[in-house]
Amino acid sequence: MVVSDLSEGFSSGDEGGDGDELLAEPMRGVRNGALPPFVNKLYNVVCNKETDSIISWVPNLDISDGAKSFAIWNIDEFINNVLPLMSKSKNFDSFITQLNNYGFKKMSWDCREYAHEWFQEGKPHLLKNVKRRRKQTISESEKLHREIKRFENASKEQDNELNVFKAYIDNTISNQKRILQTMARAIKSTIDHHHQVRKMHGVENNNDATQNSTLAGQQSHKRKVLSESSFAPSCEIQAEDKSAKNTTENN
Template sequence: MDTSEDLPNSNGNEYPGASGSKTNQKAGSNDFVRKLFKILEDGQYTEIAKWSDDGDSFVVLDTNAFTTQILPQHFKHSNFSSFVRQLNKYDFHKIKRTTEEKQNSQYGEHSWEFKHPHFKIHDEEQLDNIKRKSALQKKIMLDENTVLVKNQNGFDNGQLDSTTEMLLNNTVTKSKFHQMKRRVEFLEKEVTYLKNENYELKLGYQKSQSRYNTLLENLIATKEFSNVLVTNFNVLINSLTSQGLEFPATLTFNATMPTTNSIKPVGSPQMSSAVPTLPAKRSSQIESGPPSTTPQMILDHPILRPGFHVLLVEDDSICIQLCSKFLMKYGCTVEVVTDGLSAISTLEKFRYDLVLMDIVMPNLDGATATSIVRSFDNHTPIIAMTGNIEDQDLVTYLQHGMNDILAKPFTKDDLHSMLIRYLRNRVPLCEQREESQSKEAPTPPLPHDTDVSSLIREEPLTKKQHV
């Protein structure tokens, strides 16, 4: 439909309105333009289309009339839009106006004005310079190693436009893409493996560090026990010597006190907050006298006074059974709650020597529950029981008020080490309450002299005679 204006009729005659020898000579190349020029030059449709005042462009005054009267008779276009597209193919450009210019235009607000540098009034010779634009079609086929640019005349290996150059500069081959994809997948697997290995190493490191601290505490307790034995042995020798018994000089020993301050647990900068240093104070039991256990028993299980009351906050039934069994084995009494809200309400009513707090629980997690408990209780040790021991997790637990972390899964020795660390220098709360009650109990008054004499008088006579 759009290109039919450039072809002559089947009988060789011209289309209506296209007469004259010059038109016959130039027909076939730009017949559409020449017919339009002829219509404007004849001036028979000046109320519909005409030259502009300067003659450098033409104006369509009424597009509806142009469509109904001019197009059916002189052109094979069914609508005005098709006619405009045909003009664009010959490089005609519509002159754009602003809204204000359209309202003030002498040709009318709805007029269309078109311009071409070689399409001017009374200048038919310039029509030879108006050519239909070649339908250049570029087709880019990107394959692994092939780029094809094609137009109507064949292949063009000349200069490419900016869009094509950008595509070519940012295009990789299919083989390279798959190679990079395999490389990324390999790196992702390696990163996942390293993360898992790092987690296992951290867990193993924390367990080893806890066992080292336990062993160090056991060694210190053993040395203190040995010093007490040596001191008592020297006292015994001195006592027997003062009574006349003689002993070889080699049986005299000098007891040395342990230097706990010079021995420190090993800890990394990342884990130092999770593993507190050993206390330098001596056990109250060792200060009071030598225990009844042997040094080998102390090395295996440091002394823990019975009677400590522990609150176990845990929702896993298996963990509750194991922890309760271990705690009762070490002489502790246990009370169990299964979520953070219950732990808060229980700690508001009762006091405990130690709290073992799980992190992931229903209703309220352990870290949040600890931060709430710390608002009214800053003295009770709270130990976190969790398998999440990343550096950031450990910092979070300690910031919420927890004293230490017991990494899951843990052994009974790990639990015993934690109990020794926080309860070895403490007196059970039950004993503290008994002592306070005994101090508050009133003592009976001493008997008066008259009471004593009356007692003597009331003593049976037989007893007096016997005395």
């Protein structure tokens, strides 16, 4: 009894319709119905020469061997004209998911090229080895271990972030201290300069006052000398005049 894998996204309701035309001829080397429908239809679509401009095998550099990868050359044409042959849905993301489920790998970022070690041109008998990946059953201890690992990684990331933030704070404080020290030195220098200027002005003012006092004393002395020297002759003249007057009156 042959059982097909009908549990995939491109099975059951998605199968049938126009896509059955691609399965009109049984694949040589493979018992009809022994392959998962998705793999069977994909192989027929890639081999279909009528759609080579949309999806086809990628030529192998080794001419003696067949192609080992296929590429989707026109994504819009593939979604609108080819994908409906494989499924009733035109959901390209579901198609990519199916490729991943069966172990296909993307070979190039320049174009949508995919490959599988058992999916090769001219070797349909290898398709029986293309298996759908089964979900791995994770034990409770494994789940717990993964959670612990996740928390440890999260803790390390937080520690790294805290260290970076602490370094930033320390650097900021250090810069602020340098700025404050520079400002303090500048203020002190300004104050010292101001004191020196005031001191210099005070010395000059004292010198000016001393000079002014000396000049005033000299001027006062001169006036005193002058007044004394002019007062004596005047008194003598007046005394002589008075004596002469008295003599005249007596005569």
